[in-house]
Amino acid sequence: MRITALAGGVGGARFLRGLLRHLEHRSATASGEAPTRITVIGNTGDDITLFGLRVCPDIDTILYTLGGGVHEGQGWGRADETHSLATELAALGATPQWFTLGDKDFATHVYRSQLLGRGMPLSQVVSRLSARWGLPDLGVTLLPMTDTPVETHVVVEEDGEQRAIHFQEWWVRHQAALPAERFVVAGLDQATAAPGVLDAIRETDVVLLPPSNPVVSIGIILGVPGVRDALRGTRAPVVGVSPLVGGRPVRGHADACLRAIGVEESSAGVAGLYEDFLDGWLVDEQDPMPAGRPSARSRLEVEHRPLLMSSVDAAADLAGAALDLGLRLREDRASRVTA
């Protein structure tokens, strides 16, 4: 089986770790099934250059989480970190100081910057880092959405004046408290999908959208030229998981992001962002969105599930439910084609 997933940082990584756990259980019960191959298309809109180093927060969160090196409580960064380098940089007066980088994490950014500086495309750098974290042995290929450097900027209004700041400055420094006017992704219209990205969407059995931020994670990947068309055109069902529980994001500021683009802060609002390609949608048990098909002509199938990834097992159940829905929709299609 082939699975392709689009992913941001923490929400995406926890879902994918659950998916791997689910597949472990599945292969233990269904012997003889060929091993599943998962291709993850990661958001690089969050990328930022700090202290001369290229930092890819979402990609690194996936590497650390799947590789067993993540700081569990934070959901990002490395476990058992020290901060000597950041302390010394602060003593030097180096800025910014609002972005936390631990010593082990710094090594990733130094190595990545060294390879990029030699002219290696980001996708090859990510492949090197993936090997460090054992992703190939897990059956996972992690691809950045593009090798072209892109950066999400947020247009904010302060003291009656509009200015664009880097997404990380808005998110981390201001905790998304500055009202956002809009998001602008520098470089995105000129970007090309990284090698393998479009094929991974076209030639797969199921596409999964983890509960990643619909605007600044999934939404950015959808903006890479060709990605949205590939999703519209793929024969594989596309199944997503709502990031909202009780009408609010489980963590982070997805509500502020949705407000900024004028979309209702609800699972139905988020599904509307994907309506031209979404086939299955998991919403929380208490979600007001009705189960089944919103209308006879709708392609969308809505199911209610517990959406909280409070443990790896809970994430495995959620990922298993998303995969099962995808496989069922796939069978339905196949039987309709042969009927």
Ligand code: GDP
């Ligand atoms: P980021 O890049 O680190 O912000 O992570 P993502 O974009 O991948 O995911 C962030 C989104 O995941 C947020 O909008 C959260 O609401 C959502 N999220 C986080 N934990 C959970 C969870 O346990 N269940 C669900 N359904 N969504 C979650």
Ligand code: CA
């Ligand atoms: Ca992110």
